[in-house]
Amino acid sequence: MESKKMRMSDEQLIAKDIDIPIELLRDEILARLPVKTQLQIRCVCKLWCSVIDSQDFRLNPNIRKTPHLIYIHSENNGLTSDQCIVTLRNVDTFEIINHLCKMYGSYEFYGTCNGLMLMSQKLFGDKSILRVWNPSIQKSLLLPSCPLNSEPQHRLTYMLGYPSSDGDNNFKVAAFKCHPGSSLLGGSYVSIAIYSSRGHRWSSVIKRNDVLFPPSLTDRVFYQGAWYWITKTNLVSFDFNLEDFIFQELPVEVMQGEVTRFIFLLCEKLAILSVSSKCFCVWVMDKDRRKMPSWRPWLSRDTTHEALDKICDLQYIHSRIFYNERDSDTFIFQDTKKVFSYKFSTQQKQILRSPYESEVILDAYAESLVLHKGTDGQILTSYPSHDKTVVAWPTLEDHW
The missing domain is CATH 2.120.10 (Neuraminidase)
Known part of the structure; x- marks a missing residue:
């Protein structure tokens, strides 16, 4: 509980320092970036990581990705x-x-x-x-x-x-x-x-x-x-x-x-x-x-x-x-x-x-961050492999 409070205080401090409303940061700045860039800038600070990882960000109906x-x-x-x-x-x-x-x-x-x-x-x-x-x-x-x-x-x-x-x-x-x-x-x-x-x-x-x-x-x-x-x-x-x-x-x-x-x-x-x-x-x-x-x-x-x-x-x-x-x-x-x-x-x-x-x-x-994080026992895998010329064949054990 204490660590959660400390994290929230850090996020509030960062938001205060940059003097940008959280809604503006989420909907008009971070949401307009390509998904690969969004994943990279998660490491900038705890606030950005929290915003990008949130369900509100991933499925916000006001965020319209370019089709x-x-x-x-x-x-x-x-x-x-x-x-x-x-x-x-x-x-x-x-x-x-x-x-x-x-x-x-x-x-x-x-x-x-x-x-x-x-x-x-x-x-x-x-x-x-x-x-x-x-x-x-x-x-x-x-x-x-x-x-x-x-x-x-x-x-x-x-x-x-x-x-x-x-x-x-x-x-x-x-x-x-x-x-x-x-x-x-x-x-x-x-x-x-x-x-x-x-x-x-x-x-x-x-x-x-x-x-x-x-x-x-x-x-x-x-x-x-x-x-x-x-x-x-x-x-x-x-x-x-x-x-x-x-x-x-x-x-x-x-x-x-x-x-x-x-x-x-x-x-x-x-x-x-x-x-x-x-x-x-x-x-x-x-x-x-x-x-x-x-x-x-x-x-x-x-x-x-x-x-x-x-x-x-x-x-x-x-x-x-x-x-x-x-x-x-x-x-x-x-x-x-x-x-x-x-x-x-x-x-x-x-x-x-x-x-x-x-x-x-x-x-x-349209790009999205869905499957960026798994839940409910889901096991996510990279697919294809990061080497775009090599893809490993899955086995039945991978499926069952």
């Missing part, structure tokens, strides 16, 4: 090859900001959230490990073995998310397993298990026969504590607060006509891009005081056959789009074989990545 794109590709044949290259890119220009690392092995990626990435690494046979990774500080957490077995005949996918109501570092991973045609009524059902970093364990498995299997990463987006995707008539989400699915019927004007639709984030709001033979239209979702959703048109452009031909092939494959905040009329499109930008007002298309290279993963990413 980037995390870009993963392999040098050989697809992401199942033995080497993946991870870079951070500018969301407006697609230029490389930072070469993060090289990873050796066979990986599958399930998306990013609050500076973390969820991925699985195949070991040998049917064995694999599930890892939550912070690319910006090169720290990772191996998750316990998922209670859902991954038999080849059953589809299995994962989602990483933060409950919007939690004010701490608690993140969750939802595992979904599809059982086609195996219920008592002859239909399919989905098994669900939830991992929580608070406690570092999986929950018991529940079964649902009234939901569809969630789509792949390319067809969904994370927003305010839930992953969202669209079906023919509904906006579907998996909420990490409720640990359940939510279905919302979309307005007729959003869904009418023969169109291709993409769901994405636009200026920190949920949006849908509709592409038809007549027009391009962007719809943005607003919420009232009761948190009831409503949709309004944000951008509309007439369509020509020439413009439609430039992106029409996207309706036949999994694809994602990202909004260019510097140019409100330009979007970045990504599918498994190419990345390009498209400006709707001028109908200009620019290839940002060659369509003849290997398969890629592209996702929105």
